[in-house]
Amino acid sequence: MDVIDIILNVSFWTSVVRIATPFIFGTLGELICERAGILNLGIEGIMTVGALVGWMSVLFGADLWTGVALAAFSGMLFGLLLAVLTGPLALSQHVTGLGVTMLASGLAYYAFRVILPSTGNPPEITSFQVFVVPVLSDIPIIGQALFAQTPLTYLAFVTVVVVAYVLYRTPIGLVVRMVGENPKAVEARGINVHAVRIGAVMAGSALMAMGGAFLTLSAFNAFFTNMVAGRGWICIALVVFGSWHPGRALIGALFFAGIEAFQLRLQSVAGSMIPYQFFLMLPYIMSILALMVFSRRARAPKSLMVPFIAGQR
DSSP, rough: OHHHHHOOOOHHHHHHHHHHHHHHHHHHHHHHHTTTOOOTTHHHHHHHHHHHHHHHHTTOOOOHHHOOOOOHHHHHHHHHHHHHHTTOOOOOOOHHHHHHHHHHHHHHHHHHHHSSTTTTSSOOOOOOOOOOTTTOOOOOTHHHHHHHEEEOOOOOOOHHHHHHHHHHHHHHHHHHHHHOOOOHHHHHOOOOOHHHHHHHHHHHHHHHHHHHHHHHIIOOOOOOTTTTTTTTHHHHHHHHHHHTOHHHHHHHHHHHHHHHHHHHHHHHTTTTTTTTHHHHHHHHHHHHHHHHHGGGGOOOTTTTOOOOOOOOO
């Protein structure tokens, strides 16, 4: 199988869409936070908590969608913590975000070991199954790739449309964007800037946790240590790659997932001639190069990472 065969293979594109799903959720969540002026570096830990809570909920009797909802709720709680610390208390967004990541990840691993102390291999659950959309799945190549996925993947694409519509077509979206651009103007209109930022961070963190829940409820059927594997940090880069726009962020997520899926298949072709470590670092090298090209034209929200103190002029 050569490079052309890999690219034209239906299973390759199916894998791209599947791999992109947690990146879509995480990138959209981070985008909402940053649009409101808050850099959420707690994303890695929040995704880890979402993965554990979703899986643990189903393991102890909840249905799959309840597991997703509980995962989102857990993300909102950590989002609330981060938003309060960086908003009304005006603490460093960098330090607070890293602290939330360490706290959330540590709590997730601790809870896993406390609840299942003697488990060598974590118990498996019945995860979301592939749902094939009639007629649409018969479209050559893209039919199987887009319309033969699990429900959470469909939800991720719907979420892109919803987030884009809310941000650019509704009053609340306008307020969120203005809070990230000029919070003093928002305050002058009598709107509570901190309340808007807290709400945006909680909503964004819920999406991040859903991205983590996808890993245990759809991609895999169990929780294990370090399963998020840096996906949260990649999502932060994808927000910049997408210039803080949901549609472009989706393209960035698919781009990174495409490189990831490509390197996995390339290993089987050239793995005997090239060390496998090269293939592992290939997606990150390509992402850095793409980020260098596209970030030159990207314009971040003007008040991103700028503390806001009510009443201060």
